[in-house]
Amino acid sequence: xxxxxxxxxxxxxxxxxxxxxxxxxxxxxxxxxxxxxxxxxxxxxxxxxxxxxxxxxxxxxxxxxxxxxxxxxxxxxxxxxxxxxxxxxxxxxxxxxxxxxxxxxxxxxxxxxxxxxxxxxxxxxxxxxxxxxxxxxxxxxxxxxxxxxxxxxxxxxxxxxxxxxxxxxxxxxxxxxxxxxxxxxxxxxxxxxxxxxxxxxxxxxxxxxxxxxxxxxxxxxxxxxxxxxxxxxxxxxxxxxxxxxxxxxxxxxxxxxxxxxxxxxxxxxxxxxxxxxxxxxxxxxxxxxxxxxxxxxxxxxxxxxxxxxxxxxxxxxxxxxxxxxxxxxxxxxxxxxxxxxxxxxxxxxxxxxxxxxxxxxxxxxxxxxxxxxxxxxxxxxxxxxxxxxxxxxxxxxxxxxxxxxxxxxxxxxxxxxxxxxxxxxxxxxxxxxxxxxxxxxxxxxxxxxxxxxxxxxxxxxxxxxxxxxxxxxxxxxxxxxxxxxxxxxxxxxxxxxxxxxxxxxxxxxxxxxxxxxxxxxxxxxxxxxxxxxxxxxxxxxxxxxxxxxxxxxxxxxxxxxxxxxxxxxxxxxxxxxxxxxxxxxxxxxxxxxxxxxxxxxxxxxxxxxxxxxxxxxxxxxxxxxxxxxxxxxxxxxxxxxxxxxxxxxxxxxxxxxxxxxxxxxxxxxxxxxxxxxxxxxxxxxxxxxxxxxxxxxxxxxxxxxxxxxxxxxxxxxxxxxxxxxxxxxxxxxxxxxxxxxxxxxxxxxxxxxxxxxxxxxxxxxxxxxxxxxxxxxxxxxxxxxxxxxxxxxxxxxxxxxxxxxxx
Ligand SMILES: *[C@@H]1O[C@H](CO)[C@@H](O)[C@H](O)[C@H]1NC(C)=O
Ligand SMILES: *[C@@H]1O[C@H](CO)[C@@H](O)[C@H](O)[C@H]1NC(C)=O
Ligand SMILES: *[C@@H]1O[C@H](CO)[C@@H](O)[C@H](O)[C@H]1NC(C)=O
Ligand SMILES: *[C@@H]1O[C@H](CO)[C@@H](O)[C@H](O)[C@H]1NC(C)=O
Ligand SMILES: *[C@@H]1O[C@H](CO)[C@@H](O)[C@H](O)[C@H]1NC(C)=O
Ligand SMILES: *[C@@H]1O[C@H](CO)[C@@H](O)[C@H](O)[C@H]1NC(C)=O
Ligand SMILES: *[C@@H]1O[C@H](CO)[C@@H](O)[C@H](O)[C@H]1NC(C)=O
Ligand SMILES: *[C@@H]1O[C@H](CO)[C@@H](O)[C@H](O)[C@H]1NC(C)=O
Ligand SMILES: *[C@@H]1O[C@H](CO)[C@@H](O)[C@H](O)[C@H]1NC(C)=O
Ligand SMILES: *[C@@H]1O[C@H](CO)[C@@H](O)[C@H](O)[C@H]1NC(C)=O
Ligand SMILES: *[C@@H]1O[C@H](CO)[C@@H](O)[C@H](O)[C@H]1NC(C)=O
Numbered sequence: 001x002x003x004x005x006x007x008x009x010x011x012x013x014x015x016x017x018x019x020x021x022x023x024x025x026x027x028x029x030x031x032x033x034x035x036x037x038x039x040x041x042x043x044x045x046x047x048x049x050x051x052x053x054x055x056x057x058x059x060x061x062x063x064x065x066x067x068x069x070x071x072x073x074x075x076x077x078x079x080x081x082x083x084x085x086x087x088x089x090x091x092x093x094x095x096x097x098x099x100x101x102x103x104x105x106x107x108x109x110x111x112x113x114x115x116x117x118x119x120x121x122x123x124x125x126x127x128x129x130x131x132x133x134x135x136x137x138x139x140x141x142x143x144x145x146x147x148x149x150x151x152x153x154x155x156x157x158x159x160x161x162x163x164x165x166x167x168x169x170x171x172x173x174x175x176x177x178x179x180x181x182x183x184x185x186x187x188x189x190x191x192x193x194x195x196x197x198x199x200x201x202x203x204x205x206x207x208x209x210x211x212x213x214x215x216x217x218x219x220x221x222x223x224x225x226x227x228x229x230x231x232x233x234x235x236x237x238x239x240x241x242x243x244x245x246x247x248x249x250x251x252x253x254x255x256x257x258x259x260x261x262x263x264x265x266x267x268x269x270x271x272x273x274x275x276x277x278x279x280x281x282x283x284x285x286x287x288x289x290x291x292x293x294x295x296x297x298x299x300x301x302x303x304x305x306x307x308x309x310x311x312x313x314x315x316x317x318x319x320x321x322x323x324x325x326x327x328x329x330x331x332x333x334x335x336x337x338x339x340x341x342x343x344x345x346x347x348x349x350x351x352x353x354x355x356x357x358x359x360x361x362x363x364x365x366x367x368x369x370x371x372x373x374x375x376x377x378x379x380x381x382x383x384x385x386x387x388x389x390x391x392x393x394x395x396x397x398x399x400x401x402x403x404x405x406x407x408x409x410x411x412x413x414x415x416x417x418x419x420x421x422x423x424x425x426x427x428x429x430x431x432x433x434x435x436x437x438x439x440x441x442x443x444x445x446x447x448x449x450x451x452x453x454x455x456x457x458x459x460x461x462x463x464x465x466x467x468x469x470x471x472x473x474x475x476x477x478x479x480x481x482x483x484x485x486x487x488x489x490x491x492x493x494x495x496x497x498x499x500x501x502x503x504x505x506x507x508x509x510x511x512x513x514x515x516x517x518x519x520x521x522x523x524x525x526x527x528x529x530x531x532x533x534x535x536x537x538x539x540x541x542x543x544x545x546x547x548x549x550x551x552x553x554x555x556x557x558x559x560x561x562x563x564x565x566x567x568x569x570x571x572x573x574x575x576x577x578x579x580x581x582x583x584x585x586x587x588x589x590x591x592x593x594x595x596x597x598x599x600x601x602x603x604x605x606x607x608x609x610x611x612x613x614x615x616x617x618x619x620x621x622x623x624x625x626x627x628x629x630x631x632x633x634x635x636x637x638x639x640x641x642x643x644x645x646x647x648x649x650x651x652x653x654x655x656x657x658x659x660x661x662x663x664x665x666x667x668x669x670x671x672x673x674x675x676x677x678x679x680x681x682x683x684x685x686x687x688x689x690x691x692x693x694x695x696x697x698x699x700x701x702x703x704x705x706x707x708x709x710x711x712x713x714x715x716x717x718x719x720x721x722x723x724x725x726x727x728x729x730x731x732x733x734x735x736x737x738x739x740x741x742x743x744x745x746x747x748x749x750x751x752x753x754x755x756x757x758x759x760x761x762x763x764x765x766x767x768x769x770x771x772x773x774x775x776x777x778x779x780x781x782x783x784x785x786x787x788x789x790x791x792x793x794x795x796x797x798x799x800x801x802x803x804x805x806x807x
Pocket of ligand 5 (some may be wrong): 286289290313719
């Protein structure tokens with residue numbers, strides 16, 4: 001038990017006690033499985049590996065070619081080190097190997113058939129190596145096998161039919177190898193099979209009907225093979241989980257099966273680059289979850305079903321290079337979320353329906369090489385260049401060289417019918433353009449007005465100042481009310497008041513009001529500006545919404561308390577200003593690196609954020625929050641990555657804490673009610689509408705998941721929120737896919753840290769508030785994670801393989 005304290009499993013030892021929900025139990029089970037443990041923390045218990053397993057590993061090593069020396073740890077010195085973390089990539093449970101995880105290790109050679117002797121093996125992960133030879137048939141003996149990840153290698157031969165004997169197999173990914181032969185129909189006998197990826201091989205023959213009928217298969221990817229025959233009927237009864245079907249780049253022929261349209265959970269379908277013909281079944285309108293449909297490069301004929309707009313969640317529709325005729329249905333304009341629409345190289349006729357201008361989010365559009373005619377709606381011709389419209393001889397108005405004939409040929413003598421039509425078109429065109437123009441105009445006008453006001457105020461004050469010739473009067477006026485640390489300097493002829501708290505520099509109200517300001521963002525509390533003072537110093541200014549703040553007296557009491565809070569991870573309030581007309585400004589340190597949200601999610605592809613930086617940020621936030629909870633007795637209420645700000649050294653500073661105290665009770669409730677809509681809000685919020693330290697910890701957990709996954713909680717992933725998404729992946733034992741891709745380069749050194757931080761983050765987002773740790777505990781556990789890893793890398797080697805989590 002003593003050792004437990006230092007074991008990496010401590011976190012879920014704790015969680016286990018609190019385990020109150022189905023969700024978390026699942027997570028726990030899979031976390032154990034992933035780590036190779038079954039007894040919650042008893043994995044590398046140092047139990048000597050069984051003789052049979054030891055010999056099998058020796059044989060496996062013998063057939064591998066170890067270009068990078070990763071298997072040097074697999075030496076003969078002692079059988080005790082195998083299961084105590086001494087052998088790279090090996091996880092054991094009670095002396096039996098349960099996982100082999102050596103991805104990205106440059107391993108060549110072949111995978112020995114002796115692997116079939118590792119009776120307890122649950123996970124085989126050797127993807128992204130240079131393995132040759134065949135996939136061992138003997139894998140079929142492994143009754144516990146859950147996941148096989150051998151993608152991105154050079155394996156050849158066929159897919160072993162014996163894999164169907166593995167009753168627990170959930171994930172089989174052999175993609176991007178050189179496998180040939182047929183897809184064994186027996187695979188469907190693995191009644192848990194959830195994800196099957198055989199794409200990018202040279203498989204031939206038909207798609208077995210047993211797979212199409214599978215009641216468990218959710219992701220099926222057979223793209224880029226040489227499969228042929230017709231697409232078989234899919235199961236049409238029971239619950240059918242199929243969400244993603246990819247059969248692109250094969251030689252399938254025949255019609256799109258009607259039964260496919262009954263797979264009501266389908267989200268993505270790609271059948272492109274095959275030889276399908278027949279028409280698109282109107283029944284496919286029942287695919288209400290469908291987001292992406294790619295039937296391009298086939299020989300599909302018939303018309304586009306008019307009821308296509310039943311697919312109202314569609315974002316991508318690609319019908320390029322088929323033989324579709326008839327008109328483009330007017331109703332496509334109802335699918336407002338569509339972003340990509342490619343209908344090029346068909347035989348579509350008629351007009352481009354004006355309803356397409358409703359597709360505000362359309363970013364990619366192509367109707368080239370059809371038989372379309374008439375004018376292109378001006379909005380479309382402005383948004384897309386001529387390469388979207390080429391090859392339609394009777395289409396006009398999409399470029400300067402294709403003007404529409406202004407007097408209609410049918411009415412050459414009566415200009416009146418055309419002229420009302422022309423202005424009407426213009427009217428329509430203007431209505432949207434106008435909105436934009438008006439909006440821009442209005443914005444400019446407001447900005448101009450603001451500038452004028454600022455300028456006036458500047459001039460007035462300069463004059464006033466000169467007249468008074470000194471500031472004595474102003475400064476002393478109200479200082480008494482401010483507390484010791486605070487000094488108040490004043491400005492404004494009508495009783496404006498500036499109160500300083502301790503800080504690096506002092507400025508006058510005039511300095512502040514006449515600084516050049518640039519809007520940084522708006523929040524529920526007000527608008528934030530970056531202000532550059534005349535002496536070049538930069539501060540952040542928050543202008544609070546006047547109507548929602550408390551009366552002056554209460555406001556000053558609260559703000560004075562806030563101004564005393566000092567912690568390296570809490571954004572310091574340096575001053576406040578009360579304007580003569582009741583305007584309230586708060587002055588904070590300016591953080592040059594902006595918000596964590598922007599730092600994480602709005603960077604170029606070449607900007608990497610190493611794990612060290614991320615964990616430092618997580619620790620900083622936790623410390624700041626712990627200080628807030630413990631020492632200041634303050635709940636943040638709206639912790640998100642947008643109000644974590646980073647200074648030039650990328651240290652995090654929590655902003656916006658305590659601001660609700662400055663608001664009227666009604667406004668504060670309102671702020672809380674709308675807080676966290678982007679996925680930071682704890683689930684119990686919907687019931688009790690009451691923030692607590694535990695709702696803050698939930699938000700903290702989400703931010704930690706954000707740092708780990710690189711995903712924004714705002715972006716829904718298959719309709720799940722971030723914790724659900726992470727849980728769903730961890731549950732399927734491909735934990736590594738959770739982490740931000742760029743962190744995978746570092747798994748060698750920080751694999752344990754990633755996994756342990758993930759566990760902690762999941763602990764923080766436990767649906768049950770009571771199960772979540774306090775912020776102070778989060779700080780402790782984060783420190784421990786680091787300490788632990790340092791201990792293992794420096795010494796003993798008694799704890800945990802380093803690449804813990806290679807999928
Ligand atoms: C076996 O590997 C361990 C760990 O890498 C190393 O400390 C030990 O010296 C090796 N023993 C032999 C005999 O190579
Ligand atoms: C299948 O594997 C390919 C190549 O490895 C990959 O690009 C694709 O995303 C995978 N598909 C699924 C459904 O996992
Ligand atoms: C695909 O299969 C056909 C026979 O079914 C064969 O002629 C062709 O060479 C194969 N193509 C590839 C790329 O393997
Ligand atoms: C579902 O359909 C299969 C054939 O596709 C059939 O064997 C099975 O009995 C059906 N199950 C139910 C519950 O209808
Ligand atoms: C459509 O998409 C939205 C947002 O992505 C989602 O909330 C909704 O559940 C989806 N509807 C269906 C039927 O899938
Ligand atoms: C589509 O093509 C198939 C065979 O090529 C033909 O039998 C069918 O009549 C065509 N359907 C339409 C609507 O043109
Ligand atoms: C879809 O669009 C058509 C014409 O563009 C319109 O008449 C119809 O009412 C719309 N249907 C729905 C359900 O919005
Ligand atoms: C269009 O895109 C914006 C931003 O991505 C999104 O907020 C909006 O909901 C989308 N509109 C539709 C109709 O999907
Ligand atoms: C396109 O459609 C028109 C009219 O429907 C027809 O006359 C023409 O033959 C079709 N062209 C092709 C290449 O199918
Ligand atoms: C037209 O737009 C596409 C992208 O939408 C771009 O790739 C292409 O270069 C553009 N062509 C011209 C001639 O501007
Ligand atoms: C539209 O499709 C045509 C024909 O395939 C192609 O030449 C053109 O580049 C495409 N344009 C865009 C913008 O994708």
